[in-house]
Amino acid sequence: xxxxxxxxxxxxxxxxxxxxxxxxxxxxxxxxxxxxxxxxxxxxxxxxxxxxxxxxxxxxxxxxxxxxxxxxxxxxxxxxxxxxxxxxxxxxxxxxxxxxxxxxxxxxxxxxxxxxxxxxxxxxxxxxxxxxxxxxxxxxxxxxxxxxxxxxxxxxxxxxxxxxx
Amino acid sequence: xxxxxxxxxxxxxxxxxxxxxxxxxxxxxxxxxxxxxxxxxxxxxxxxxxxxxxxxxxxxxxxxxxxxxxxxxxxxxxxxxxxxxxxxxxxxxxxxxxxxxxxxxxxxxxxxxxxxxxxxxxxxxxxxxxxxxxxxxxxxxxxxxxxxxxxxxxxxxxxxxxxxxxxxxxxxxxxxxxxxxxxxxxxxxxxxxxx
Numbered sequence: 001x002x003x004x005x006x007x008x009x010x011x012x013x014x015x016x017x018x019x020x021x022x023x024x025x026x027x028x029x030x031x032x033x034x035x036x037x038x039x040x041x042x043x044x045x046x047x048x049x050x051x052x053x054x055x056x057x058x059x060x061x062x063x064x065x066x067x068x069x070x071x072x073x074x075x076x077x078x079x080x081x082x083x084x085x086x087x088x089x090x091x092x093x094x095x096x097x098x099x100x101x102x103x104x105x106x107x108x109x110x111x112x113x114x115x116x117x118x119x120x121x122x123x124x125x126x127x128x129x130x131x132x133x134x135x136x137x138x139x140x141x142x143x144x145x146x147x148x149x150x151x152x153x154x155x156x157x158x159x160x161x162x163x164x165x
Numbered sequence: 166x167x168x169x170x171x172x173x174x175x176x177x178x179x180x181x182x183x184x185x186x187x188x189x190x191x192x193x194x195x196x197x198x199x200x201x202x203x204x205x206x207x208x209x210x211x212x213x214x215x216x217x218x219x220x221x222x223x224x225x226x227x228x229x230x231x232x233x234x235x236x237x238x239x240x241x242x243x244x245x246x247x248x249x250x251x252x253x254x255x256x257x258x259x260x261x262x263x264x265x266x267x268x269x270x271x272x273x274x275x276x277x278x279x280x281x282x283x284x285x286x287x288x289x290x291x292x293x294x295x296x297x298x299x300x301x302x303x304x305x306x307x308x309x310x311x312x313x314x315x316x317x318x319x320x321x322x323x324x325x326x327x328x329x330x331x332x333x334x335x336x337x338x339x340x341x342x343x344x345x346x347x348x349x350x351x352x353x354x355x356x357x358x359x360x
Contacts, residue, residue, distance in 0.1 A: 009347045012354075016304075016319045019297050023216045025209070026226040032204050035230050039237040043197040 185249030192240055200240065204233055207250060211257045214321055218261035228264050232257045251327040254317075258331065303353040311346035314339050 005013075099105070148156070185206070191199035211232050216225040235256050243252060304312060310332065317328045318339075329339040 004344060005347060008351065012347060012351060013319060015296075016300060016315075019300060019320075021213050021216070021320075022301075023222040023225065026212065026222060026229075028205075028208060031208055031212075031226055031229060032201070035204055035208075035233045035237075036201065038230060038234050039200070041197060043192055043195050043200065044238060044241050045193075045195065 183245075183248045183250075186245060189240055189243055189245070189249050193243075200237055203236075203240075203249070203253075207253050208233070210250070210321060211253060214254055214257050214316075215261045217316060217320070218258075219264055224264065224268075228260050229257070231264075232260045235260065247330045248327060251323065251330045254321065254323070254327075255331055299354070303350050306353050307346055307349055310334075311342050311349060314342040315346040315350070318343055 185203060188199045188203050192203070208229060212225055212229045215228045215232065216222065219225045219228055232253065236253055239256070243249070247255070304315065307315065313332050314328055317323045317331055318325070323331070325336050325339050325343070328343075329336040332339055332342070334342070
């Protein structure tokens with residue numbers, strides 16, 4: 001595009017180039033001194049230049065940390081969960097036969113009215129109102145024990161020991 | 166063909182080898198003196214550019230000082246995408262525009278006081294000074310973009326690549342703008358002659 005300029009254009013450009021600069025130039029040395037006084041004697045540094053040491057230090061610290069972790073890491077033996085073998089249910093105790101009047105009774109063979117009769121008898125026997133001791137030992141009132149003398153207590157203990165053995 | 170291509174090639178090579186880049190690098194690595202060299206090398210160009218915006222010599226000097234103070238603070242983080250010179254000139258344009266905005270009411274409208282008091286015009290130079298004034302008037306009438314491109318190219322002697330960086334456009338657009346600026350300038354001057 002600049003090559004499209006003709007001779008007159010080029011002459012005009014030359015005329016412009018020869019124009020004296022506007023105004024009077026200042027004292028360059030004074031201007032340079034003023035700039036020097038304004039900016040000072042120390043070159044400013046970009047902020048990251050003051051922190052240049054942080055990258056190698058950080059890299060070193062990271063490497064050291066990774067090395068420490070790797071060296072001190074003892075892999076735990078794989079945990080195998082030991083489970084107790086399934087415990088078989090203990091065999092049911094052999095069913096004891098019920099003895100009644102010196103004979104073994106199979107309860108399944110007993111008909112229900114007979115069992116009801118037996119239950120009724122048992123309930124009647126356990127009824128606290130009844131004196132199952134036949135009048136020898138009062139059930140509800142044990143105050144009579146306090147009235148026993150030493151010899152009676154000794155005799156009772158002897159009897160109980162004999163009974164246990 | 167080869168003769169035409171050679172200047173363009175030379176310009177590209179010159180652009181690629183930025184003579185200021187090494188200074189910027191030395192400054193970044195802490196060598197304070199490298200900045201003084203940059204100041205010495207560019208203060209004249211920066212002042213001239215600023216002076217086209219700011220109409221008093223002393224104000225132009227103040228703005229130039231401000232430009233280099235800003236450059237001093239920013240050079241440490243300068244990425245080098247553009248040349249150091251066009252980066253400095255960009256700061257100069259910004260500082261000059263800020264100065265104009267802040268001193269809008271103080272800017273002289275027609276007569277430059279400095280030129281009246283400090284530049285006595287010799288009778289022999291009256292004709293050439295009149296021509297100069299006429300040329301400057303014509304430049305002032307150009308559209309802003311064309312004016313900027315023309316001034317950067319002719320007065321600051323920047324490459325089209327640098328002009329494009331400063332004018333925020335492509336190199337080709339800068340060339341087109343320059344072409345139209347010259348044509349328009351001739352039209353204006355023809356009109357003023359006829360008038």
